[in-house]
Amino acid sequence: MLRFKRSLLSLIFVIAGSNILLAQKDSGFTLESPNSEIHLEVKIGEEITWSVTNNSQQVISPSRIAMTLEQGEELGSRPEVRDSEKEEINTTIDAINYKKDVIEDNYNQLTLKFKKNFGLIFRAYDTGVAYRFTTSRNRDLTIVSEEVNFNFPEDHMVYIPYANDPANDVYQISFENRYEHIPLSEIVKDTVAFAPVLVELPNGMKAAITEADLESYPGMFLKSGDKDFALKGEFAGYPLEEEQGGHNGLQSFVTKRADYIAKTSGSRSFPWRILIISNEDKELLNNDMVYKLASAPRIENTSWIEPGKVAWDWWNDWNISGVDFPAGINTETYKYYTDFAVEHGIENILLDEGWAPRGEILNTIPAIDLDEIIDYAGSKGVGVWLWSGYLPLAQNMDEALATYSEMGVKGLKVDFMNRDDQKMVNFYYELSRKAAEHKLMLDFHGSYKPTGLQRTYPNVVNFEGVRGLENVKWSNTDFPLYDTRVPYIRMLAGPMDYTPGAMKNANNANFRAINSAPMSQGTRVHQLALYVLYEAPFNMLADNPTNYMDEPESTEFIAAVPTTFDETVALDGKVGEYAAIARRKEDTWYVGAITNWNSRDLEIDLSFLPEGNYEAVIFKDGINANREATDYKREVIDVKSGEQLNVHLANGGGWAARIYPAQ
Structure with a gap:
């Protein structure tokens, strides 16, 4: 029996087909998040564009959406809407081996169906937006390219990891690199980066770009877009020729790629393009959008899976x-x-x-x-x-x-x-x-x-x-x-x-x-805290x-x-400076906090604890941890819900605790 369940009542608003058939140029559709803070607008004219605001602040300026098939057919060029539908979804997902056991899955959805047997699905969550292409054709498709654009209104700062391929194929990388923190305008041209990337917006807002439900399709790289202050998707061509090589001959290197990115079924849904939006940095520490947008489990009996x-x-x-x-x-x-x-x-x-x-x-x-x-x-x-x-x-x-x-x-x-x-x-x-x-x-x-x-x-x-x-x-x-x-x-x-x-x-x-x-770099307790934080x-x-x-x-x-949890609470944090998270397994809580090379004092709010008396086993940086990074202090103290713990993190330091009901 699948642990994933979808028992819900959907409130469906269907706009009559006669009203939208052969939609006139410059028609538009809007979608907002359940809390009404995020607004997504889709414009249908000579092309399809999408734009996003959060709390009336522009996040994404109008950005073109298209997909090019073999023989030059372009889905999204002079589109004609055949049907549309809006849904309000409020359900839950029983998560498996995750950072929480139940996920609230609450979103509004807009489905657009176009002539030429293709469609677009848009979703608006309180934490961001996503869209995907769909096709319903009897024959297999060859996808030459997909146009994915994220046009930003200003020259925002971005955290971006370049691919930095040392060989001939820029798409053959280990997907691990440092994050360059630069303005969008300074992204190196004709260089690709891999997702996720994070863009800083005014008023403390952030926007992250990634994807979900990637199946029978190449992953999305990102590069500098065609407009100012823009990012656009880039995809590896399908491998035509490969040769053995790399570390101990364990890799297969692509020596020739096709001029198309995928050959695939003509009736399918394509990967989700995701824009995660946060008002505070700490919200990014407890986000579920990728998990929500993934396909449901295909394994009925999961009892043997033991993380x-x-x-x-x-x-x-x-x-x-x-x-x-x-x-x-x-x-x-x-x-x-x-x-x-x-x-x-x-x-x-x-x-x-x-x-x-x-x-x-x-x-x-x-x-x-x-x-x-x-x-x-x-x-x-x-x-x-x-x-x-x-x-x-x-x-x-x-x-x-x-x-x-x-x-x-x-x-x-x-x-x-x-x-x-x-x-x-x-x-x-x-x-x-x-x-x-x-x-x-x-x-x-x-x-x-x-x-x-x-x-x-x-x-x-x-x-x-x-x-x-x-x-x-x-x-x-x-x-x-x-x-x-x-x-x-x-x-x-x-x-x-x-x-x-x-x-x-x-x-x-x-x-x-x-x-x-x-x-390692940093203190002993920094290492301990990573087991909770990551x-x-x-x-x-x-x-x-x-x-x-x-x-x-x-x-x-x-x-x-533990390695999986029943509940996660993001406590505090700022990108590149520090992060603090609490996680629960049954009736025991685990807390982890880390800092960069700057020492700092944090206030850990224990309001996540239910009422009652608790005992906390705490590991904190020792008084000499700045000199000798292995220095730490372990102590056991009594705590209660709602208390504020003042903690000090040394340079490169951390703080970790296990909190359980007092006997």
């Missing part, structure tokens, strides 16, 4: 100590990881790259006895996950899924896709469907941003597409700055395989990028068991934080 944490090997370079066997990619090491997981309540271990011969997936290296590892872990209630590069898995998908499912593997971490053209998007859906048939979970690393696939196939429990902690092994990126930007931008799209958990922590002056003995149904403990066992208080806190 959780994983003891991870690769980031720490297998550097355990105090043992009587050589640490590394071998059976003894993974049995040791299993024992660590059991002792600390960690649900899974992961065999990352190296357990299989280079470029293979159906064999193991001599030092790995996979049956023994799976049997040992299984006897102790610990799940085993396997890492795989994209190409070996794509070439051996059916055999690999059947083999490892039968052996008792719990899930696969799939890496180095590094594309989102239509062919690669199809791979995501095919793998998700087939993995579900074998009761295997998936973590997409080396991936494009989530677009709601985790709702459609709940066995997909995480995505990378983020400049995660692995980058500290080789980069001097300003991570506390990035850490305080990404929850307002990338996390709008969905969960992030950021892989936190460093026990070696450094301030700005002391940090060094070291591959085999890595450290959405990740499948979340890794990046450091090695030895370091965690040397830090039992920190490890106990990390292990106790």
